[in-house]
Amino acid sequence: MVLPSHLQHNLMPSEINFVAENELITILPRYSMNKIELIGHKIPALRAMRREKVPIWVAVILKSQDKCSIVPPKWLNLAYLKDKYEEEIRKPQVFSELPWNWLEISKVLLAKAADDLSDPSHQLRSVLQDLREIRLVKSHKGLRELNESNIQLNGLSLLEINELRPFVLTVMNKLRQLHDTTTTRGAVEAGEGDDMDDEDNYDDEDD
Amino acid sequence: MSGNYYDLDDILADGEKIPCRFNITVPGLGYLEGNPGKAINKDSKIELPLWLAEILAVCVNLDESGSSFIDLPEPEFLGTKVKNAIKTSPTSVDLHKLLPNYYRLVEKWCTMVPEPELIDIVMTMLKERSFEISNFAGNANKQINNEFIYTLDEFEKQLFKMTSESNKHMRKWLRD
Numbered sequence: 240m241v242l243p244s245h246l247q248h249n250l251m252p253s254e255i256n257f258v259a260e261n262e263l264i265t266i267l268p269r270y271s272m273n274k275i276e277l278i279g280h281k282i283p284a285l286r287a288m289r290r291e292k293v294p295i296w297v298a299v300i301l302k303s304q305d306k307c308s309i310v311p312p313k314w315l316n317l318a319y320l321k322d323k324y325e326e327e328i329r330k331p332q333v334f335s336e337l338p339w340n341w342l343e344i345s346k347v348l349l350a351k352a353a354d355d356l357s358d359p360s361h362q363l364r365s366v367l368q369d370l371r372e373i374r375l376v377k378s379h380k381g382l383r384e385l386n387e388s389n390i391q392l393n394g395l396s397l398l399e400i401n402e403l404r405p406f407v408l409t410v411m412n413k414l415r416q417l418h419d420t421t422t423t424r425g426a427v428e429a430g431e432g433d434d435m436d437d438e439d440n441y442d443d444e445d446d
Numbered sequence: 447m448s449g450n451y452y453d454l455d456d457i458l459a460d461g462e463k464i465p466c467r468f469n470i471t472v473p474g475l476g477y478l479e480g481n482p483g484k485a486i487n488k489d490s491k492i493e494l495p496l497w498l499a500e501i502l503a504v505c506v507n508l509d510e511s512g513s514s515f516i517d518l519p520e521p522e523f524l525g526t527k528v529k530n531a532i533k534t535s536p537t538s539v540d541l542h543k544l545l546p547n548y549y550r551l552v553e554k555w556c557t558m559v560p561e562p563e564l565i566d567i568v569m570t571m572l573k574e575r576s577f578e579i580s581n582f583a584g585n586a587n588k589q590i591n592n593e594f595i596y597t598l599d600e601f602e603k604q605l606f607k608m609t610s611e612s613n614k615h616m617r618k619w620l621r622d
């Protein structure tokens with residue numbers, strides 16, 4: 240009740256970003272470090288030049304201190320993303336498969352570890368932007384098909400769903416409420432016609 | 447009923463006046479019509495708030511043959527004229543001028559008097575209009591000087607606000 244309304248029913252993009260930073264990523268340490276036992280994750284002992292998987296937030300901290308280089312995930316390169324973009328264009332009805340947090344991870348890595356990525360960051364940025372825009376247009380088109388009972392969100396990532404959620408939920412709720420009025424009372428009458436008759440029938444049913 | 451007891455919009459919608467016709471003569475109720483002390487006559491037409499009309503229309507008069515205290519003729523905002531206007535072009539109807547809580551009223555009305563056809567029309571309208579709303583909410587950083595925004599009913603305004611808010615957060619996150 241005390242939270243502002245935009246925080247009550249939906250996650251902020253920054254919160255989703257926070258969740259995504261818990262994902263593991265491979266790094267290539269330059270120094271050795273003892274292992275750390277945290278409540279959520281164990282960070283394994285790091286030895287120089289031996290690949291290890293650590294949460295992204297750890298990788299980013301180490302990277303900022305120049306203690307490791309990050310191995311980009313296999314989907315974060317120009318060829319793969321261009322491929323996905325082509326796929327989006329080829330299949331106008333479907334969203335292509337991307338990791339559930341592709342927007343967040345690509346943003347973090349582009350900002351904090353641009354020099355570790357295999358392609359120039361401006362090109363990556365532009366193809367990511369293209370992908371986002373084409374998917375945005377698609378999901379927007381899909382809003383025309385809203386109904387009171389179900390919605391299909393195959394292939395959308397968490398952040399993209401989160402962005403749609405307030406709108407879709409509100410509209411679908413209202414549609415459902417409107418639709419419920421026709422089913423709960425067993426709408427036998429043709430509606431229209433004589434209102435007095437309607438009223439009488441309705442009373443009879445109620446008794 | 448879906449309404450929340452503390453929901454202000456719900457209370458406002460309940461206070462909306464709808465036309466009623468008395469089926470019986472009630473002594474002493476003349477003040478509703480503006481002549482205090484007199485009786486209200488059978489067949490007199492009068493506008494009552496929805497919360498009162500609902501009870502009176504549903505309660506059955508025990509003495510007579512099952513007729514209720516009042517009849518509810520179709521209110522203007524659900525009439526054929528409005529329905530046709532909605533059917534022709536859902537996005538150009540001025541819902542706010544018609545009724546500030548149009549969807550709620552339709553919902554309440556149809557819970558009393560089932561009208562599948564009306565619900566159909568209203569649902570189609572909601573789909574069309576909400577699509578339009580999401581269009582507008584998408585480019586909220588530019589000045590909106592479109593008539594459409596002023597024709598939204600309270601529910602749609604809420605929807606517009608929430609959607610543009612969410613888009614704003616998203617844009618902000620992408621920027622920094």
